[in-house]
Amino acid sequence: MxxxxxxxxxxxxxxxxxxxxxxxxxxxxxxxxxxxxxxxxxxxxxxxxxxxxxxxxxxxxxxxxxxxxxxxxxxxxxxxxxxxxxxxxxxxxxxxxxxxxxxxxxxxxxxxxxxxxxxxxxxxxxxxxxxxxxxxxxxxxxxxxxxxxxxxxxxxxxxxxxxxxxxxxxxxxxxxxxxxxxKDTVMFNPDKYDANTSRQKYGLSDYRVLMFPGAPRPHKGVEDVLMALEQLNREDLRLVIVGGSPYDDYDDRLIEKWGRWIIKLPKSPVEAMPEIVAAAHIVVVPQRDTVVARAQFPLKLTDGMAMGKPVISTRVGDIPEILADTGYLVDPNSPSQIAMEIEAIFDNFDLACDRGNKARKRCIERYSxxxxxxxxxxxxxxxxxxxxxxxxxxx
Incomplete structure (x- = not known):
């Protein structure tokens, strides 16, 4: 049929x-x-x-x-x-x-x-x-x-x-x-990829990588992550945006204001995304509390969960239920809380990776x-x- x-x-x-x-x-x-x-x-x-x-x-x-x-x-x-x-x-x-x-x-x-x-x-x-x-x-x-x-x-x-x-x-x-x-958790399987090799391939070896694997739009809160990076002011941190927005010049405006913190990778087929996400230390999904965001299930959540990454997201819509205790939740529109979670993750990265592994198990069970x-x-x-x-x- x-x-x-x-x-x-x-x-x-x-x-x-x-x-x-x-x-x-x-x-x-x-x-x-x-x-x-x-x-x-x-x-x-x-x-x-x-x-x-x-x-x-x-x-x-x-x-x-x-x-x-x-x-x-x-x-x-x-x-x-x-x-x-x-x-x-x-x-x-x-x-x-x-x-x-x-x-x-x-x-x-x-x-x-x-x-x-x-x-x-x-x-x-x-x-x-x-x-x-x-x-x-x-x-x-x-x-x-x-x-x-x-x-x-x-x-x-x-x-x-x-x-x-x-x-x-x-x-x-x-x-x-x-x-x-x-998410196709067979395709998105962290055991198939070496994070350091992926970072080297995409020119990210010198950085601790926060990744937003999608198209930025105002309700998606990318600006809050960039403000958090400004607060932390650490040269080893970068936000990697994959694909960018096809709708308008929002990407360009982000780069114009916060270009020192942004690395932009080109749009890629879904088959290439597991290798790209493997390069991340943290996946960030900082939705803002708008009616648009409350009605959405952000695909980027399952990108990070399936690949066993620490995920920072916000208490908006279904996100707390999706992540449960396997991610790092902050209030919407709170760059300072995002900054605190970034520091906490890197201060005990092994613990954060353990939580990421739990996120993958939850993704396999509920969101595959x-x-x-x-x-x-x-x-x-x-x-x-x-x-x-x-x-x-x-x-």
Whole structure:
């Protein structure tokens, strides 16, 4: 059987979750494809090996209808799995359901409306403004994923056959099956790598490495780590950022202000990430306490946990439950507490590594792709029973 994962924008962050779900579905012996629009110049992330990606050029309304028509022709999975409740993913999936009666799943790893004011969002234009938003070539309502449309899509989540989510926040709001952001703990295995060799390969041998293996954004609290490094003022410490942000010039602004503490490594495929994370002494995930952060399960947590690294993170959202007593938790927006934990870890690094090993065990038990696969298998089995359709099922 085949699953078509629909991604709203292959140049956006949703691709990471899509790739992860694709890997899990392959573990369950499904054929998998990723089909999505590309509104940018390049893919946000490099696809894992043997995961086919079909890219359709994105465009604004009214040309977007033509893009949708192209994408619908590419969707030939027995199951359609939309990543994010957006018109450009879930909306397309529902259209496919109407004319093919194939079951539709929708996955949420963010509260999309949190990027647009959350509970306080309102769109109440006057008549003239509404006309401009509709009629002008760059009018706001010509963008396929305008928050007005996303709000509509979130109200239609109930029409999905299965909803999957990755945080308690999202489950409280939308219900659904809890499928956390797991990690391939066979691939991410610290026993396969020598930390010193990795540091030498990536030019990090002279430093004690704090690593943020992802794209910095304001709610992710990277600035708090940099302020902590300013407080410590130790020349042997560096923050290594892997990949950087494709959205704007936020990386450049960080480097402009705190460049002496930052080393930036290029975007890398998932298969290269275990070796890169192996070079870290500490993995830092300093989320700030915003509604955006509370709705997220930071993938970087399981990067560090799977590789047995000491992880410093914040008491935000599900993070205390995910790490439990295997990490180092501080209050959000607290550079001084981050600085204290950095010093404590390096003052007794053997103890910190023992805690990192416990984090790996917890990751294997609760946050591995195998755990995700088991949960999805059960959910899809229920879908088969409810539909009683010979076209949908396990291989």
């Amino acid at each position: 085949k699953v078509s994962l629909v991604v709203s924008d292959l140049s956006g962050g949703g691709t990471v979750r899509a790739y992860l779900l694709a890997q899990v579905l392959k573990e369950l012996n499904y054929q998998v494809e990723i089909v999505g629009f590309n509104f940018g110049k390049e893919l946000y992330a490099i696809a894992p090996d043997q995961i086919p990606v079909v890219s359709i050029p994105g465009s604004n309304y009214p040309h977007f209808f033509g893009s949708v028509s192209q994408l619908l022709k590419k969707l030939d999975g027995d199951i359609i799995y939309a990543v994010k409740p957006k018109p450009s993913s879930f909306g397309v999936a529902l259209l496919k359901k109407l004319n093919s009666h194939r079951p539709v799943l929708v996955d949420m790893d963010d509260w999309e409306m949190s990027w647009h004011g959350g509970f306080s969002f309102q769109y109440q234009p006057g008549i003239k403004q509404f006309a401009r938003d509709i009629l002008k070539p760059k009018g706001a309502l010509r963008f396929p994923d305008h928050p007005v449309y996303i709000n509509w899509m979130e109200s239609m989540v109930k029409y999905a056959d299965i909803v999957t989510i990755d945080t308690q926040f999202l489950q409280d709001r939308f219900g659904g099956v809890y499928v956390p952001n797991g 792709t195998s755990t995700m696969a088991s949960t999805l298998k059960d959910a899809l089995a229920k879908l088969v029973i409810s539909k009683s359709s010979p076209k949908v099922g396990m291989t």
